[in-house]
Amino acid sequence: MTREEIYESVKEVLVEALGVDDDEVTPKAIITSDLGAESIDFLDIVFQLEQAFGFKIAQGELFPEGVASDPEYVQDGKVTDRGIADLKAKMPHFDFAPVEADRKIESVAKIFTVDAIVSFCQRKLAAA
Amino acid sequence: MRWLWIDRIISLEPGRRLVAVKNVSAAEDHLHQHFPAEGSERVLPIMPGSLVIEGMAQTAGILVGHAGAFKEKVVLAKVSKAELTADATPGCTLRYTANLTQRTHQGAATEGKVELRGPADDAFTEIGAINLVFSHLDHNGAGEAFPEHNFVFGETFKNLLRNSGIDPDKVEPLPIEA
Numbered sequence: 001m002t003r004e005e006i007y008e009s010v011k012e013v014l015v016e017a018l019g020v021d022d023d024e025v026t027p028k029a030i031i032t033s034d035l036g037a038e039s040i041d042f043l044d045i046v047f048q049l050e051q052a053f054g055f056k057i058a059q060g061e062l063f064p065e066g067v068a069s070d071p072e073y074v075q076d077g078k079v080t081d082r083g084i085a086d087l088k089a090k091m092p093h094f095d096f097a098p099v100e101a102d103r104k105i106e107s108v109a110k111i112f113t114v115d116a117i118v119s120f121c122q123r124k125l126a127a128a
Numbered sequence: 129m130r131w132l133w134i135d136r137i138i139s140l141e142p143g144r145r146l147v148a149v150k151n152v153s154a155a156e157d158h159l160h161q162h163f164p165a166e167g168s169e170r171v172l173p174i175m176p177g178s179l180v181i182e183g184m185a186q187t188a189g190i191l192v193g194h195a196g197a198f199k200e201k202v203v204l205a206k207v208s209k210a211e212l213t214a215d216a217t218p219g220c221t222l223r224y225t226a227n228l229t230q231r232t233h234q235g236a237a238t239e240g241k242v243e244l245r246g247p248a249d250d251a252f253t254e255i256g257a258i259n260l261v262f263s264h265l266d267h268n269g270a271g272e273a274f275p276e277h278n279f280v281f282g283e284t285f286k287n288l289l290r291n292s293g294i295d296p297d298k299v300e301p302l303p304i305e306a
Binding site: 016017040041043044047050051056059 | 205206208229230232233234235237261263305
């Protein structure tokens with residue numbers, strides 16, 4: 001599958017899971033603030049990606065989990081150097097630039113872009 | 129009134145499919161308010177679509193709960209899709225078929241078919257589809273703690289299972305795919 005084809009499939013999943021219009025889904029769109037995803041939608045997106053692409057996604061593989069409550073990763077409401085380094089190594093599908101620019105924990109939501117999900121799927125398919 | 133929107137489980141394939149029926153009765157009080165007579169319009173009792181969704185949620189929720197031997201607190205988290213093309217009125221029977229499509233430690237997804245048999249019909253006709261996402265409450269993303277007691281699958285549900293020939297206390301949990 002080309003990246004363009006993967007993007008189209010991801011777009012279909014997001015349109016279905018989040019009830020958004022086709023044209024709202026853009027590569028740079030953030031799935032929470034731009035597309036209105038809530039916590040349960042993350043699980044739904046994982047389920048629908050598994051069905052669309054036929055691979056299994058382990059818990060915490062696509063979206064990071066428990067970061068905010070881990071003192072190694074977050075101190076005084078800010079992501080630590082260790083946190084960034086670990087997350088980068090574990091989750092190469094994300095672009096961490098927004099977190100590097102502003103270490104506040106709230107910045108982490110900004111990395112959940114449509115592009116990141118496409119990159120994740122591309123890596124999974126390449127590894128299969 | 130008991131919050132039970134299915135009358136009987138008619139078949140169960142553990143971890144795969146559960147089929148249940150609901151008989152719509154004129155003795156159900158709420159039907160007479162939905163919709164009441166108004167002006168020259170006569171009373172028009174219709175089972176609310178939201179309660180049809182609840183019936184499917186109970187059907188699918190039992191399927192998900194059974195797969196985990198009723199240890200998990202299975203709660204409806206999302207209605208992914210709900211389409212209904214006909215109304216259920218007193219004398220009708222609704223048949224809910226829920227298929228388990230995914231199940232993880234965090235939750236499960238189901239796809240469901242709704243069928244209707246009218247008072248004068250011999251057979252069921254498909255009238256809609258309801259797809260749902262369930263959360264396993266003790267594995268919620270927020271990390272919140274809930275009481276140990278399983279308040280989701282109480283005696284009302286257990287009695288329904290027993291009356292349908294399923295012993296809720298003798299169920300082995302099915303493994304979750306890694």
